[in-house]
Amino acid sequence: MIREIQVKDITENIKEMCINVNYSLSDDMVCALGKAGKKEKSELGRQILDQLKENLQIAEADSIPICQDTGMAVVFLEIGQDVHLIGGSLEEAVNEGVRRGYTEGYLRKSVVGDPLIRENTKDNTPAVLHTRIVDGDKIRITVAPKGFGSENMSRVFMLKPAEGEEGVKNAVLTAVQDAGPNACPPMVVGVGIGGTFEKCALMAKEALLRPVGSHSEIPYIKEMEEELLQRINMLGIGPGGLGGTTTALAVNIKTYPTHIAGLPVAVNICCHVNRHIVRII
Amino acid sequence: MNKYITAPIDKTAIESLKAGDYVYISGIVYTARDAAHKRMYEILQKNGNLPIDLKEQVIYYMGPSPAREGRPVGSAGPTTASRMDKYTPQLLDLGLGAMIGKGKRSQEVIDAIIRNKAVYFAAVGGAGALLSKCIIESEVVAYDDLGTEAIRKLKVKDFPAIVVIDSKGNNLYEMAVKEYRRLEETEK
Numbered sequence: 001m002i003r004e005i006q007v008k009d010i011t012e013n014i015k016e017m018c019i020n021v022n023y024s025l026s027d028d029m030v031c032a033l034g035k036a037g038k039k040e041k042s043e044l045g046r047q048i049l050d051q052l053k054e055n056l057q058i059a060e061a062d063s064i065p066i067c068q069d070t071g072m073a074v075v076f077l078e079i080g081q082d083v084h085l086i087g088g089s090l091e092e093a094v095n096e097g098v099r100r101g102y103t104e105g106y107l108r109k110s111v112v113g114d115p116l117i118r119e120n121t122k123d124n125t126p127a128v129l130h131t132r133i134v135d136g137d138k139i140r141i142t143v144a145p146k147g148f149g150s151e152n153m154s155r156v157f158m159l160k161p162a163e164g165e166e167g168v169k170n171a172v173l174t175a176v177q178d179a180g181p182n183a184c185p186p187m188v189v190g191v192g193i194g195g196t197f198e199k200c201a202l203m204a205k206e207a208l209l210r211p212v213g214s215h216s217e218i219p220y221i222k223e224m225e226e227e228l229l230q231r232i233n234m235l236g237i238g239p240g241g242l243g244g245t246t247t248a249l250a251v252n253i254k255t256y257p258t259h260i261a262g263l264p265v266a267v268n269i270c271c272h273v274n275r276h277i278v279r280i281i
Numbered sequence: 282m283n284k285y286i287t288a289p290i291d292k293t294a295i296e297s298l299k300a301g302d303y304v305y306i307s308g309i310v311y312t313a314r315d316a317a318h319k320r321m322y323e324i325l326q327k328n329g330n331l332p333i334d335l336k337e338q339v340i341y342y343m344g345p346s347p348a349r350e351g352r353p354v355g356s357a358g359p360t361t362a363s364r365m366d367k368y369t370p371q372l373l374d375l376g377l378g379a380m381i382g383k384g385k386r387s388q389e390v391i392d393a394i395i396r397n398k399a400v401y402f403a404a405v406g407g408a409g410a411l412l413s414k415c416i417i418e419s420e421v422v423a424y425d426d427l428g429t430e431a432i433r434k435l436k437v438k439d440f441p442a443i444v445v446i447d448s449k450g451n452n453l454y455e456m457a458v459k460e461y462r463r464l465e466e467t468e469k
Contacts, residue, residue: 042461044303044443051408051441059356059410068346068356068409068429106355108346108429118316120428149361149383149406181454182361182384184406236462240405241384242443243457273407 002084003137005281007093010077010085010141013279014097017143018073019105021277022065025056028211029188029274032249036186036239045244049186052239052272063106067273070107071145073098073127074205080136091129099123110148130202144209144276150187150269153179156201159263168193168265169228175267176232176248181241184271188212189232189251192266194258203254204268209276212250225251249274288437289337290378295400298444300451304402305439310339310381314360316430317423318368325371332423332432336376343381344429345419346409353419354435356409359383362401366390373397381442385454395450402442403453415440 033056037049059066075094079085102109102124111125112118134140155178157171172191179187192203215222228251238244249272258264282301286294288308298304311333313321321331342362346355362382369380370393378399383406386394394401404412418436425431445453 042457044457048405051405051411055405055408055411058414062410063349064410064413065346065356066410067407068344068358069360070346070356106347106349108344108355110344110429120430122428147407152361180385180458181403181406182363184383234462236458236460238457238461240403240443241454241458242403242445243453243461245461271407 001137002082003080004084004086005139006087007085007090008087009281010090010139011093011097011100013141013281014075014094014143015101015104017141017277017279018098018101018107018145021143021145021275022070022105022107023063024060025066025273026211026276028213029249029272030056032212033186033272036246036249040239040244040246042238042244044242045239045246048239048242049246065107067147068108069110069147069149070102071147071275072111073102073124074144074146075127075129076142076144077129077131078134078140079131080138081133082137083139094127094129095125098127099125139281141279141281142209142276147271147273150179150183150271153183154204154268155266156197157265158197159265161261161263163263165224167263169224169231171265172228172251172267173231173235175269177235179269180237183269184273185237185241186239186246186249186272188270188274189228189248190268190270191251191253192268193253193255193264195256195264196258197264199256200264200266201268203256204266207252207254208268208270208274210252212274216253218255221253221255225253285439288339288379290339291337292398295378295398296448298400298447300444300447300453300456302444304442304444306339306442307438307440308436310341310435310437310440311422312341312343312345312433312435314342314344314430315364316427317432318365320424322368322371335372337378339379339381340372340377341381341435345413346429348419354413354416357413357416358409359404359406362386369393373399386446391446391450391452394446394448398448400444400448401446403445404440404442412440
């Protein structure tokens, strides 16, 4: 059975999601920040973690975005193959949702229309849209605005297969070490391993959407996530990069089959304002 | 050590600050980020006049989210300072006293900080809602067309920041990270 969905429903949902996600963090992130405050060894580090908690409370109570960088809107649509979209263009509907959300929600317009000419589009469009056709007759919408303090510190490494697991771990540690205070630690580290150049980058972004505290279903990848988190927290970078034992809140890894000649690794770093929100329509 | 300072900030006050000091800034600071810096740099290339006199002033690397009715600004946390590194030494040579941002600076900037007895503060990145509470007034004074990237004159009260690079070139990012890296290793 074909199910018809009006694209204006997508617009409306994306508008609300852009606003909500910029004013309050998901429970997993709030919980992880709370736990970090109890474990942090540096006094200044604890003071900064307290400020971040207070910042979240002020944002929600006074309707001020958590961070002034309300991000470039990254939108994932998983569209059921039995869905028929009606009433207009899907891409325009997504951008209209972003436009309304960022305008009505007092969110910062941080997008320039051409990467070199750099004129602000003044409505935060276009979004970065990733669509995937899946089974079923529903649409799963994810909105994940991405700030660029941490996005700028993200990396892709095209490793040799011989570099193996150690090579992957070193790549992740190198990216985090180089990011240091620039990426607004404590960070969440999304890692994509395998696929092709663009596939591993997309997986690293998708890995950031997974709740902090959950793990990969592949046992050795779960172990790698835990080991990397521990080693990252031994780098000494700490909250705000001002020294301490809380440099990352989580390392989330996604994997995919790859070519006999390659071992692509992407590291997408997100600050402590790791925003993501999901709705199914 | 907690210190209360006023902005603009003179050399004596700057020289009394040490990397690691926690400061509360009150007074006037100017916002400028990527696009405003590029414009100022281009003006200086052509020997023109800047829209603001930088002497002893504090520049805050920040582009706020829009203000709601009745408020001076929206969310207002620091942006990454290193993107301004290309333009900063020249501004310091013109008398700029201090910068507030987040993240590392280039060696050229550190040299200019020492040469001019300036200071680099970090505010907590991603705490824009909290920091906005310390901003009492905001007025666009140049480059209105740049939107969030315009130069704003802010009146701040007890704005919290940390001295990261002091006038002697001591760098808290390097000092503090080393301290905690060692701590973890000895515990193993």
